[in-house]
Amino acid sequence: MSKLPADFYLRSDVVQISRDLIGKRICSRINGEYCSAIITETEAYAGVEDKASHAYGGKRTKRTEIMYAKGGVTYVYLCYGIHYLFNVVTNQEDIPHAVLIRGIKAEEGIATIQRRRKLNLLKKDSLSGPGKVSQALAITLAHNKLSLHEDKIWIEEGNTQIDDSEILISSRIGIDYAEEDALLPYRFQLKE
DNA sequence: CGGCCGATCCACT
DNA sequence: GTGGATCGGCCGA
Secondary structure, X not given: OOEXXXXXXXXXXXXXXXXXXXXXXXXXXXXXXEEEEEEEEEEEEOHHHOOOOOOHHHOOOOOHHHHHOOOOEEEEEEEOOOEEEEEEEEOOOOOOEEEEEEEEEEEEOHHHHHHHHOOOOOOOOOOEOHHHHHHHHOXXXXXXXXEXXXXXXXXXXXXXXXXXXXXXEEOOOOOHHHHHHHHOOOEEEEOO
């Protein structure tokens, strides 16, 4: 299966990209171990005009700089000192849009994922939550700023097209500080 | 340089 | 439902 083309990430509508990522397959080959999973939950972060975004107001810091790169690279950061959150940078250079991957469903490399997650049994919600996603795929700060067109972390077409009727749209999680923008319908989940 | 805090998760009550 | 874990980044002095 081939990787998503560069054009996929360069589009200007990050909310649409967030929706389109549902049902796609995310793959990682880290420490010599391959695994893949279907993306089941995402959130869009719409850059300088989005109070929930790290780049709100055009803020540029050492951490957020990668969000201003041309789409198709990773943005990984540490949250609460414990969890790595994995984002896909989108849009053209200097437009700091990103999509947070919040949930996946394991496909290949399930034994590897179970071991990383320290689980005996992989339950339905075992990979629901951005911290869990990174743990399952072995993503850490070492995987920040990677191209999605290389062979560490990449995204492929899924097996099936996802119809709008299969997607639940809601507001984003954990961003109460974003005031009215906290209510925007930027969260996409695959229904079960 | 010091202090605060977060796009979370899990164990425990 | 609640609180503790745990640390890099950000900001103000």
